[in-house]
Amino acid sequence: MASTIKREQNLDKLFSIITFSAAFLVLAIIVSIFISLFRESLTAIDAFGFFGFVSSTAWDPVRENFGAATTLYGTLITTLLALAMAVPVALGIAVFITELCPKVLKPIFGTAIELLAAIPSIIYGMWGLFTFAPLMGEYVEPLLQRVFEPIPIIGQLFTGVPLGIDILTTSIILSIMITPFISSIVHDTFALTPVQLKESAYGIGATRWEVIKDVVVPHAKTGIFGSIIIAMGRALGETMAVAFVLGNKHEIATSLFDASATITVTLANEFTEADTDLYLSSLFYLALILLGMNFLLLAIAKTFLARKAKS
């Protein structure tokens, strides 16, 4: 009897150690991703430093002079434009699901929007390259150009030859991809608004929109903020959809109709072609910078959402 109990205790100890090791693996993988990317980047870090690398617009594999400024710029500009387009639409969708959608249609509509998030990025890329970019290049962009180019200052954004393979097309596709991320988190936080709060607002004569604007949205502030940051992280790291439609051009673009390059596209296109140590190391350096930005953003979002969950 005593030996059976002893054996069971040992087996239990063993099982707890096995499960702990599996959980600990997550921590170990993250730490080793940082360490190995840092180690691979050392050659480039030695050659260019941090501020030198980040501020240099050079990307010249032949002379082996590399800088991150053009790709960082491309990454940030497409991400910010995508957010600017996705946030209002996603909030609108969240309001629609929580306040306007008939109850029977709610699960169907919710699933439909989530399917947008399930479509793999390579499919967005295919559709973007063969269907959407030609539409943009032939119809939408020339129209935008005709309307906006004569306007001073803003006109600069609409110069150049609209081919469809450019920052505008990329940002729109990115915005479609991140919309469901924002809308599903926001919808969840909207649903947490206490019914009594909403009813008391209706009771003093508020319209539906006023209840949303002054009761539901303030109550969901942190959720909205957190979801936007998560979507931003997603857009920063998106590779395949962008690789098809951005054109991979290492220049600081000043027009929405210019081709550009992001960190992810540069990695996808040039990683297997890097023929020198410094070239490959610079690419690893770009990956490290992307990982750093992404990790920081997500950590901020998690802290916000966790604080919300606690209160």
Add this chain to the structure above:
Amino acid sequence: MNNMTEIDKRKIINVVALSFSCAAATLGLFWLTFILADVLRHGFTYITPELFLNEAAPPGMAGGGLKHAFIGQLLVTFFAILIGVPLGILGGTYLAEYGRHRRIGRFISTLSDIMISVPSIVIGTFVYAIFVKPIGHFSGFAGSLALAIIMIPVVLRTTEEMIFLVPWEIREAAFALGAPYYKVILQIVYRGAATGIFTGILLAIARIAGETAPLLFTSFNNMFLTTNMNEPMPSLTVTIYQYAMGPYDDWHEMAWAASFVVTLFILGLTIMGRLIIRWKYKN
């Protein structure tokens, strides 16, 4: 009178704002139907039996298929599942059981959430650095490893959540009968959480089946049929990328057909997962 116009104004703003919300919802549906209809239309046009039966023809020659890519995709995904699923389930078990109230458990749980959002291409570069570079060549195993790393935090978090849903009292009932903790987990908790964990695995497979970026520098690509996981492995997704960017029309057609198959598979898994969740956790 002045009062009336104030109320009218508020009513008008209300209608305008709610119409914007409806328009946003319509826009979301519009993109979904636009993309899906496009993939279906092209897919149905270009899908042929040869696609599944033939291997790649030399560039520019007619009559090629993607058999090599289908088999490669299955192999890479299969080994990724083999590595990722057990580790994810075990890790999730720790977080929800032994580590439920420990600080390290909460920390790893948050860390997994962050890891889910790490760009998949970064994971590709990581596997290149620790696997491909030391052995000196691309390999199917490297691709599986990259996909497994993406999969682990997803399976881990769903397992954790699904196990949390099993009422604590059930465990106490088993403890009272003298069952040791590991037996309670293996024989009672897992049984209660099985459907949820299974759904989590389906969704995790759906997630990795469409991944392209992490395969670019790990399993790479191959124009020939191979079952040797230690060689560069073709995959549907990388082939779609290569064919779509290539100059030949029949490459584009095959890329569309492959996109159709990938999309159908992934949306099928996703919808199945959602249906199971709704059916199981209705209340």
